Amino acid sequence: MSAPSPPRSQPVCESAPKSNPSWIAAYQLDPAQRYCTCCERDLTGNAGRMLELDQRTDTYHDFCDVPEDRSQGWFPFGLTCARKKIAQAKEARKGRP
Numbered sequence: 001m002s003a004p005s006p007p008r009s010q011p012v013c014e015s016a017p018k019s020n021p022s023w024i025a026a027y028q029l030d031p032a033q034r035y036c037t038c039c040e041r042d043l044t045g046n047a048g049r050m051l052e053l054d055q056r057t058d059t060y061h062d063f064c065d066v067p068e069d070r071s072q073g074w075f076p077f078g079l080t081c082a083r084k085k086i087a088q089a090k091e092a093r094k095g096r097p
């Protein structure tokens with residue numbers, strides 16, 4: 001018996017490992033990591049996203065332009081928190097050269 005495949009399982013970008021698709025289902029995560037990095041709510045079903053922690057701005061996003069030595073890795077988020085975090089990351093970039 002195989003696990004149901006998610007609707008979108010391609011990695012978000014080249015720099016993202018294959019195990020970190022832009023869209024992630026709870027069952028794809030290690031049970032110990034099955035919660036939102038932002039609000040610590042349990043992730044269930046199909047609603048989750050992996051975002052990269054950017055040391056340069058201390059924000060989470062999936063822009064895929066973080067140099068390897070400035071990336072803290074990829075973390076799971078609920079969809080609502082992911083949207084919020086990406087918006088914050090965009091704000092943080094405004095006014096930067």
Ligand SMILES: [Zn+2]
Pocket residue numbers: 036037038039040041077078081
């Ligand atoms: Zn959250």
